[in-house]
Amino acid sequence: MTDGKGDPPVAPDPSSPGAAGGCCDPTSGKTVPCCGGGSPSKAEIRYEDTFLDGQVDTPAGPVPRVHSRIGSRDLLGRWKVRWGIGRDRYRVAPGLYALGAPDGNAPVLVTANYKLTFDVVRRDGTGLDAWILVLDTRGINVWCAAGEGTFGTEEVIRRVTEARLAEVVSHRRLILPQLGAPGVAAHEVRKGCGFSVVYGPVRSRDIRSFLDAGMKASPAMRRVDFPTIDRLVLTPIEITGLLRPAGWAAAGLFLLSGFGPGIFSLGAAWERGFAAVAALAAGILAGAVVTPVLLPWLPGRAFSVKGALAGGVLAACAVMWQRGSLEAPAALALLLAMTAVSSFVAMNFTGATPFTSPSGVEKEMRRALPVQAGLTVLAGLLWVGGAFIR
Amino acid sequence: MDGFRYIGGVATLRLDDAACIGCGMCEEVCPHGVFAVEERKARILDRDACMECGACAMNCLTGAISVTPGVGCAAAILNGWLSGSKSSCGCGG
Numbered sequence: 001m002t003d004g005k006g007d008p009p010v011a012p013d014p015s016s017p018g019a020a021g022g023c024c025d026p027t028s029g030k031t032v033p034c035c036g037g038g039s040p041s042k043a044e045i046r047y048e049d050t051f052l053d054g055q056v057d058t059p060a061g062p063v064p065r066v067h068s069r070i071g072s073r074d075l076l077g078r079w080k081v082r083w084g085i086g087r088d089r090y091r092v093a094p095g096l097y098a099l100g101a102p103d104g105n106a107p108v109l110v111t112a113n114y115k116l117t118f119d120v121v122r123r124d125g126t127g128l129d130a131w132i133l134v135l136d137t138r139g140i141n142v143w144c145a146a147g148e149g150t151f152g153t154e155e156v157i158r159r160v161t162e163a164r165l166a167e168v169v170s171h172r173r174l175i176l177p178q179l180g181a182p183g184v185a186a187h188e189v190r191k192g193c194g195f196s197v198v199y200g201p202v203r204s205r206d207i208r209s210f211l212d213a214g215m216k217a218s219p220a221m222r223r224v225d226f227p228t229i230d231r232l233v234l235t236p237i238e239i240t241g242l243l244r245p246a247g248w249a250a251a252g253l254f255l256l257s258g259f260g261p262g263i264f265s266l267g268a269a270w271e272r273g274f275a276a277v278a279a280l281a282a283g284i285l286a287g288a289v290v291t292p293v294l295l296p297w298l299p300g301r302a303f304s305v306k307g308a309l310a311g312g313v314l315a316a317c318a319v320m321w322q323r324g325s326l327e328a329p330a331a332l333a334l335l336l337a338m339t340a341v342s343s344f345v346a347m348n349f350t351g352a353t354p355f356t357s358p359s360g361v362e363k364e365m366r367r368a369l370p371v372q373a374g375l376t377v378l379a380g381l382l383w384v385g386g387a388f389i390r
Numbered sequence: 391m392d393g394f395r396y397i398g399g400v401a402t403l404r405l406d407d408a409a410c411i412g413c414g415m416c417e418e419v420c421p422h423g424v425f426a427v428e429e430r431k432a433r434i435l436d437r438d439a440c441m442e443c444g445a446c447a448m449n450c451l452t453g454a455i456s457v458t459p460g461v462g463c464a465a466a467i468l469n470g471w472l473s474g475s476k477s478s479c480g481c482g483g
Contacts, residue, residue: 146443146445147443147444147459147460147461178418178419178421178445179421181419181443181445181448181449182443182444182445182448182459183448184448184449185448185449186415186449187449187451199418199419202421217418219423222418222420222421222423223421223422223423224421224422226394295393295394296393296394297393301395301396301397301398302397303464347464348463348464348465350462350463350464351461351462351463351464351465351466352463353394353462354421354441355394355395355396355422355439355441356396356441356462356463357396357397357400357401357440357441357442357462358442358458358459358460358461358462358463358467359400359401359402359442359458360396360397360400360401360462361462361463361464361467362467363397363400364397364464365464365467365468
């Protein structure tokens with residue numbers, strides 16, 4: 001479980017509803033007895049041994065120390081969550097950790113308990129002597145947790161109090177990631193626990209420059225960006241999230257493809273169904289991978305438009321390639337269906353981007369959904385109708 | 391965010407000029423450079439760059455900023471419509 005030199009501050013099982021404010025009295029400052037007593041649920045996997053490195057003694061008791069190395073288990077874990085495997089259980093125990101050899105003057109960096117986030121912070125903190133205060137965000141990253149309020153004012157106050165941070169450090173400053181700001185009111189935190197909030201850079205890789213500059217962030221550090229690599233790493237989860245609905249849609253397509261002059265033909269279901277499912281897969285690929293990667297270069301602002309273009313072009317190429325074996329209605333059906341699927345799937349990527357406003361997404365959806373649905377119905381009619389005129 | 395402009399003219403962001411004390415928190419927390427503080431007053435430079443995250447309103451000392459925050463996520467909005475409840479998104483990446 002741990003290296004045996006000291007258990008990390010263990011929180012109540014974060015997966016159980018109502019755990020917040022449960023057995024732990026946030027005002028007592030005691031973290032261990034009641035909260036540490038409960039065994040973690042079966043679903044909870046412990047990763048502490050991959051990053052713990054002894055402990056640091058403080059006036060408030062021993063604090064677990066973490067190292068900055070990213071090992072093979074961290075890399076494997078990161079790869080798995082990118083594909084959606086065990087993502088909601090990829091957590092570290094909330095509480096205070098030491099990085100390097102921090103003293104009472106060392107900065108306090110606040111972060112989320114999503115292990116992917118925590119790993120990035122300790123990696124980017126290589127060579128720093130700092131305290132890391134991990135909030136219980138239920139294993140969600142800073143940005144999304146701030147939106148949901150779990151990376152929030154109350155949780156900051158609760159963790160500061162519980163870790164007895166006022167006894168550990170002599171200053172009264174917390175450095176929060178800027179993207180935590182939607183959940184945290186800096187002035188309320190100061191009122192609640194006496195610590196003032198300094199918003200650090202958006203990206204943890206800038207934390208050293210930020211500290212070196214006397215806790216000043218350059219304008220570039222304050223802006224989010226969304227480079228190709230960031231978009232690319234988010235595409236696997238787009239696909240895995242669609243596997244189940246795509247499976248149902250594929251089953252439906254095989255069924256639909258069997259209808260024809262002979263009422264139902266298993267041979268046609270297989271043969272034409274295969275073509276239809278291939279078009280579905282290509283549409284998903286166009287919307288979930290091609291569109292995100294080409295996002296800034298695809299024309300239009302609405303993701304549904306970008307996706308429709310990517311899907312439409314891909315479909316046109318596919319139809320040209322298979323033109324010998326496709327009747328006109330079937331070819332048109334595949335073209336329309338791929339465009340609609342790609343458009344719908346691309347629209348979903350709005351949830352992964354750091355620049356789409358909910359008002360904008362809603363406006364786009366009200367316009368795009370009826371068109372996508374219309375195209376799909378038309379494609380279905382053409383597909384089945386095409387079977388009769390072969 | 392050059393090359394990343396989303397649908398304009400929809401953001402719910404509002405700034406009450408009279409209530410603003412020019413503390414600069416909005417400028418600091420905004421990840422899209424929507425605000426600039428000049429002569430002790432904040433100004434909205436680029437409303438269409440706003441993604442309605444709510445960071446500015448949350449950290450505004452005088453409540454001069456209002457915005458309807460939410461998740462800009464199609465799946466969440468669709469779920470909200472279908473279930474008739476508030477949009478929520480299980481985004482963990």
